[in-house]
Amino acid sequence: MSSPVVTRFAPSPTGFLHIGGARTALFNWAYSRGQKGKMLLRIEDTDRERSTEAAVAAILDGLTWLGLTWDGDAVSQFGRATRHREVAEALLARGKAYRCYCSPQELEAMRAKAEAEKRPIRYDGTWRDRDPSTAPAGVKPVIRFRAPQEGETVINDHAQGRVVIPNKDLDDLIILRSDGNPTYNLSVVVDDHDMAVTHIIRGVDHLTNAARQTQIYLAMDWAVPSMTHVPLIHGPDGAKLSKRHGALGVEAYRAMGYLPAALRNYLARLGWSHGDDEIFTTEQLVDWFTLEGIGKSPARFDFAKLENLNGHYMRHTSDGELLAAWLAFLPHIEGGPQRLAVIDDAMMAKLLKAMPGLKERAKTLVELNASAAYLFVGRPLVMDDKAKQILADGGHVALDELLLVLEAVSDWTAPTLESAVKAKAEAAGLKLGKYAQPLRAALTGTSTSPGIFDVLEVLGRDESLDRIQDQAGQ
RNA sequence: GCGCCCUUCGUCUAUCGGUUAGGACGACAGCCUUUCACGUUGUAAAGACGGGUUCGACUCCCGUAGGGCGCACCA
Numbered sequence: 001m002s003s004p005v006v007t008r009f010a011p012s013p014t015g016f017l018h019i020g021g022a023r024t025a026l027f028n029w030a031y032s033r034g035q036k037g038k039m040l041l042r043i044e045d046t047d048r049e050r051s052t053e054a055a056v057a058a059i060l061d062g063l064t065w066l067g068l069t070w071d072g073d074a075v076s077q078f079g080r081a082t083r084h085r086e087v088a089e090a091l092l093a094r095g096k097a098y099r100c101y102c103s104p105q106e107l108e109a110m111r112a113k114a115e116a117e118k119r120p121i122r123y124d125g126t127w128r129d130r131d132p133s134t135a136p137a138g139v140k141p142v143i144r145f146r147a148p149q150e151g152e153t154v155i156n157d158h159a160q161g162r163v164v165i166p167n168k169d170l171d172d173l174i175i176l177r178s179d180g181n182p183t184y185n186l187s188v189v190v191d192d193h194d195m196a197v198t199h200i201i202r203g204v205d206h207l208t209n210a211a212r213q214t215q216i217y218l219a220m221d222w223a224v225p226s227m228t229h230v231p232l233i234h235g236p237d238g239a240k241l242s243k244r245h246g247a248l249g250v251e252a253y254r255a256m257g258y259l260p261a262a263l264r265n266y267l268a269r270l271g272w273s274h275g276d277d278e279i280f281t282t283e284q285l286v287d288w289f290t291l292e293g294i295g296k297s298p299a300r301f302d303f304a305k306l307e308n309l310n311g312h313y314m315r316h317t318s319d320g321e322l323l324a325a326w327l328a329f330l331p332h333i334e335g336g337p338q339r340l341a342v343i344d345d346a347m348m349a350k351l352l353k354a355m356p357g358l359k360e361r362a363k364t365l366v367e368l369n370a371s372a373a374y375l376f377v378g379r380p381l382v383m384d385d386k387a388k389q390i391l392a393d394g395g396h397v398a399l400d401e402l403l404l405v406l407e408a409v410s411d412w413t414a415p416t417l418e419s420a421v422k423a424k425a426e427a428a429g430l431k432l433g434k435y436a437q438p439l440r441a442a443l444t445g446t447s448t449s450p451g452i453f454d455v456l457e458v459l460g461r462d463e464s465l466d467r468i469q470d471q472a473g474q
Numbered sequence: 475g476c477g478c479c480c481u482u483c484g485u486c487u488a489u490c491g492g493u494u495a496g497g498a499c500g501a502c503a504g505c506c507u508u509u510c511a512c513g514u515u516g517u518a519a520a521g522a523c524g525g526g527u528u529c530g531a532c533u534c535c536c537g538u539a540g541g542g543c544g545c546a547c548c549a
Contacts, residue, residue, distance in 0.1 A: 012549045047548055120476040142547055169477050177547040184549045208544040273487055276497040297480045305499040361511045433508025449510040
């Protein structure tokens with residue numbers, strides 16, 4: 001038996017859990033679950049200026065909503081600073097690091113000069129071999145890693161393949177700040193090692209860091225974990241994902257009415273594939289997920305496809321479950337709480353009865369919520385402009401004619417309501433097709449489009465008649 | 475500027491030297507439905523460009539173009 005797989009998701013709490021992070025978490029989760037291993041969660045909060053408690057909460061909440069569970073408690077990277085310093089000292093003792101007394105101003109000047117001369121922007125190694133006794137008094141030094149200057153660093157990446165980075169392009173990065181706090185590249189290596197992480201799965205934006213980190217592992221004689229760098233998600237225009245595109249927190253997707261299972265499925269197919277399979281369960285994802293199935297090119301985020309998938313998931317969710325999902329969703333949208341407040345047992349029964357007709361017409365919970373409006377409208381009904389237009393377009397279709405259609409319906413237990421309505425309408429000498437749209441507008445008070453027969457069925461004969469009369473009386 | 479990576483229908487992708495280049499979303503057209511949908515059938519739609527290697531390249535190599543990422547006392 002090889003050692004058990006341990007993956008980790010390591011977000012920095014400087015904002016919400018954005019969609020790219022969510023996918024990274026999903027991949028880590030799916031891989032660890034499929035390998036019967038563990039997924040750890042580490043909050044990379046060493047940047048005290050930008051890290052917030054609210055962001056930590058948002059990330060945990062987002063992961064939970066998406067159904068991605070982690071093993072053990074979330075680890076705070078900041079809380080491990082002492083250990084990081086210890087390793088920095090160890091590197092110093094091994095001659096793999098040195099103190100640098102350059103001031104931020106000097107470094108800035110160094111960068112500006114390099115840029116002006118169109119040379120690579122790198123630390124010039126001023127203190128790499130300089131005698132520390134020549135250090136200026138009163139300057140607090142940083143500790144820099146003594147990176148190899150010759151040769152190359154190889155990353156055997158499961159998604160990217162064999163990536164070779166020339167060592168001359170890796171400068172001596174700072175591992176311990178002048179205030180004694182560790183920097184990212186040191187902390188990551190130390191934590192991943194201490195937490196016994198076997199597989200690192202993260203965005204390609206960390207690929208160059210992977211080379212630097214590899215050198216730190218080597219300097220400490222630690223085993224380098226398996227690495228997988230996942231391509232990034234781009235906006236519809238191929239450029240970086242902006243807020244307008246979808247670089248939103250997962251809570252925004254929740255508010256847009258997407259189901260966690262649908263989002264999981266969609267995200268899984270962005271940058272990963274399993275033959276021609278498009279729609280699959282989370283169990284199948286876990287079962288099928290391999291690192292080799294991850295592609296190398298960036299993917300664009302496509303809301304149309306997400307919507308389609310979400311609609312599919314909604315239609316295939318049982319009425320009870322979908323009702324529960326909608327109820328849980330209501331607090332997250334405008335007007336939702338008010339609607340939630342008026343739901344009693346009778347309303348629950350109506351909703352459940354209406355659900356089959358509602359769900360096949362909605363692609364998101366937002367749409368489901370809109371179509372369900374007819375159950376919540378007060379009387380007399382207030383029609384929106386589009387609904388009025390529909391009634392007006394009926395032209396010669398008078399409200400009392402609509403009433404006649406309904407009155408013609410006396411038998412609600414016919415094979416299907418639809419056939420009953422049609423038969424009775426026909427017996428009254430009316431063509432239902434002509435009345436369908438105005439009838440719906442009159443019954444629902446809106447232009448939203450639940451199926452007319454569903455509306456009749458859910459409302460029942462008496463309420464339906466009442467509603468038409470309301471309209472006729474206006 | 476330097477380094478690394480990417481490039482198949484509009485989009486997500488399959489293909490791992492030999493296929494009529496397949497699927498899905500979207501689009502368009504038809505069917506179903508005397509409503510809205512759902513469902514269903516079909517159509518259009520792709521290997522960035524230029525060189526090689528090979529009996530044979532989407533697939534391997536080189537170059538060009540375009541795009542992405544990285545180059546902080548951020549993570």
